[in-house]
Amino acid sequence: MTYCVGLRLKKGLVFMSDTRTNAGVDNVSVFRKMASWENPGERVVTLLTAGNLATTQSVISLLDERTKAPAERSPSILEVPTMFQVARLVGDSLKDVIQNNADTGQTADSSFNATVIxxxxxxxxxxxxxxxxxxxxxxxxxxDTPFFQIGETKYGKPILVRAYDQEMDFGDAVKLLMVSFDSTIKANLSVGLPLDLQIYDKDSLRISYQKRIDSDNEYYQLISNGWGQALKEAFLSLPDYTL
Amino acid sequence: MTYCVGLRLKKGLVFMSDTRTNAGVDNVSVFRKMASWENPGERVVTLLTAGNLATTQSVISLLDERTKAPAERSPSILEVPTMFQVARLVGDSLKDVIQNNADTGQTADSSFNATVIxxxxxxxxxxxxxxxxxxxxxxxxxxDTPFFQIGETKYGKPILVRAYDQEMDFGDAVKLLMVSFDSTIKANLSVGLPLDLQIYDKDSLRISYQKRIDSDNEYYQLISNGWGQALKEAFLSLPDYTL
Known part of the structure; x- marks a missing residue:
């Protein structure tokens, strides 16, 4: 499994992804699930992937190859004129990779599936x-739907739904994502640290901030421990049920 | 889908279940998913069910029939000497009902499945x-695992994990369940009001408290509205991330 979130704010975009991949519980690895392309001053494109790792790596490699071989006829995500066409390119690559693998005789065609933000x-x-x-x-x-989640979305959704505000600044948004990821990591073994964080400041047209957050990260520890306490206090602040 | 929780506390047991059943999103009904048998002064047994409604109703009817026809050879849950044997009776009935239906030629054998607390x-x-x-x-x-959830368990789990305490009293436990159910109801259309609540006070050997909580219930509204606010305040109380 995986957990990735993309938030759209008035100030820009914030992305977070975990790095755990697993085939069963006894085969666990760390892989980056966030990929970015930028042409500073002109465009920034960021991908978050969930699903079959061979599929998602293939899709990213295909998209990446095209940006490096501009002589090829097929358009690259560094060339198409709109984000809509970027999404179409990603969708076409994803579909192609899944179908190519499904044609090899594997019957469980869903097993090669992947989803992308x-x-x-x-x-x-x-x-x-x-x-x-x-x-x-x-x-x-x-x-109405200013954020997307992929992978193990359920544990971390309630806090996103309640605390997200499109006016929030990047510091608050990172805090929100940390709480959402921490709730998921505490509940599901298939989502794990380290986390990748990326912030895109609207109209900057370059990646504004990037960070890998591992278990030693002081802020993550502060949130992980503090949120349990804050949640308990919130719970105590509500009136008790009278039998 | 469904959401049911059974909590074991030092003071006794607390059960809560929703009442929504659906076959697709355009066929929604209200059914009770909680069933109880008591022999006051001697035993109380409560069941919460999730899964195929025909299966769960069948299981409950079978168990109930046996309590009313004591002449039958098979033991009833009002007669067996331990809760372990009650669980075995429930398990046997459940397995039989599922297998009987699966034998009729339906290939998707998982579709008759059900789980019981x-x-x-x-x-x-x-x-x-x-x-x-x-x-x-x-x-x-x-x-180590003092509560069980069945059905749509994920949205409501983080608060249970963080705020459950085996020393809590029944008022707190009901509050905890209300928060957990409210988070789930807000996120998943297949879980819905009204809720059934039952409390069993240890060593009383009779059902101590029963209540159906519908959308007009003042306490539920208080929790549903108050929790969003309390959660936001908890979130604001944590330090911001510094870029």
């Missing part, structure tokens, strides 16, 4: 987020 | 909780 900004258009499905189609974030 | 106290033995699987086998609660 892609976000970024190109030139003067607004920053945006898309969620791309294994079938290659995708949806765009909106005011 | 059974708890109670018999005479001088300790009150206890079991979780019974579709295969008929079961596990018993312990100090």
């Amino acid at each position: 892609v976000g970024g900004q190109i030139a003067t258009s607004e920053p945006t987020l898309f969620m791309v499905y294994p079938e290659g189609n995708f949806i765009e974030s909106s005011c | 059974v708890g109670g106290q018999i005479a001088t033995s300790e009150p206890t909780l079991f979780m019974v699987y579709p295969e008929g086998n079961f596990i018993e609660s312990s100090c």
Whole structure:
């Protein structure tokens, strides 16, 4: 499993992903699930991936190869003019990789599946987020649904739903994501540290901030320990049920 | 889907279940998922069920029939001497019902599956909780795992893990369950009001308290609205991330 979140704020975009991959509980590894391409001053595109690791690595390699071989006829995500077309490219690559593997005789065709969050900004258009499905189609974030989660989404959703605010600043957004990830990590062995964090400041057209957060990270420890206590106090502040 | 929780406390047992059943999103009904048998002064047994409704109703009817026809050779849950044997009876009934339906030619044998939480106290033995699987086998609660959830368990788990305390009194326990159910109801359409609540006071050997909580319930509304606010304040109380 995996847990990745992309948040769209008034101030820009915030991405966080875990790094645990597993085939069963006895085969656990660390892999980065966040990939970025930038052409500073012109565009930034960030991908978060969940699902079959061979599929997601293939998709990222394919997209990456195209950016490095501009002579090839197929367009690259550093060239297409809109984020919508970036999402389409990602969707097409994803669908192709899944179908290529499914054709080899494997019957459980869902086992090669993957889901992708892609976000970024190109030139003067607004920053945006898309969620791309294994079938290659995708949806765009909106005011009503300003964030996307993929992977093990359930444990960390209640706090996102309650505390997200599109006006929040990046410091608050990172805090929110840390709480959401910590709740998930505490509940599901298939989501694990370290975490990758990336922040995109609207209209900067370059990656604004990147950080790998491991178990030694002081802020993560502060949140992980402090949230339990804060939650208990919140719970105690509510009136008791009278039988 | 469904959401049911059974809590084991020092003071006794607390059970809560939702009442929504659905076949797709366009076929929604209200059914009670909590069943109890008592022989006041001697034993109380309570069942919470999740899964295929035809299966769970069948299991409850079978168990109930046996208590009313004591002439039958098979033992009833009002007669067996221990909670362990109650769990075995429930497991056997569950396995039989699932297998009988699966034999009719339906290939998706998992579609008749169901899971059951059974708890109670018999005479001088300790009150206890079991979780019974579709295969008929079961596990018993312990100090390390003092509560069981079935159905849509993920959204409501983080608060249970953080705020549960075996020393808590019944008022606190009901508050905890309300928060856990409210988080789930807000996130998943297949879990819905009204809720059924039952409390068993240790060594009383009778059902101590029963209540159906619907959307008009003042305490539920207080928790549902108050928890969002309390959670936001808890979130604000933590230090911000410094970029």
